[in-house]
Amino acid sequence: MRRLLALLSLVLSMSATGSPSLQTVPAVRIVDAAQTEIDACLGNDKTSAQVTVVGKPEDVQVLAGVLALKARKPEGRWPRARVGVPVDVVVNGQVMRSTTVWFAISVQHEVPTYAADAPIGAVAAGMKFVPHDADIAGLQGDIVNDPHQLDGMRLRHAVLASSPVVLEDFERIPDVDRQQRVSVLASYGVIKLQAKGTAIGRGNVGDTVLVQVDGAEAPVHARVTSQGVLQVVD
Structure with a gap:
């Protein structure tokens, strides 16, 4: 519906003047809007994070009028190594264009890591963890922040020393196991x-x-x- 209204506005403008009056939105403004949204999402992590633009749009032409750029919150897991921030180009309250700015993100945090290599099936209660810095944006899974999260669980695959401890490494120990x-x-x-x-x-x-x-x-x-x-x- 919003796109239909924008098209109707363009047609009316062309009917009245013979050609539409356009304005150019520089790509740098779109990137700035997306960067502001990334900074808001990072919060206190902003000072320790590394953020790099890896995919930016070209300049955008839209109808003349009151211009606004509205960046939307990234969807999915946060933070992650690659993030796309959608930006709506709004004229006179109507969305004329939408484009996406892509960022590479690294966020260093101290997280629990395995003190030693461990085989598949190792019971969490018998394992030791040590703190170590890691890029949490590059991790696949949810960091285990409380050892009690692993009560009654065991490793679903082998792990290496110094690897971050993530919940997806574990499975619940069944009441009855195969070959038990x-x-x-x-x-x-x-x-x-x-x-x-x-x-x-x-x-x-x-x-x-x-x-x-x-x-x-x-x-x-x-x-x-x-x-x-x-x-x-x-």
């Missing part, structure tokens, strides 16, 4: 049996997984009732 030795309960009327077995699948309380009961010919389905304990289901 478990207790298996079974009920047949008033008869209740208990045996040992090995879980074939993994799951949490309420999930049904396959388990190979010691001495049985074939695995059975059992529901996880607590950590390391399953109940055979019909």
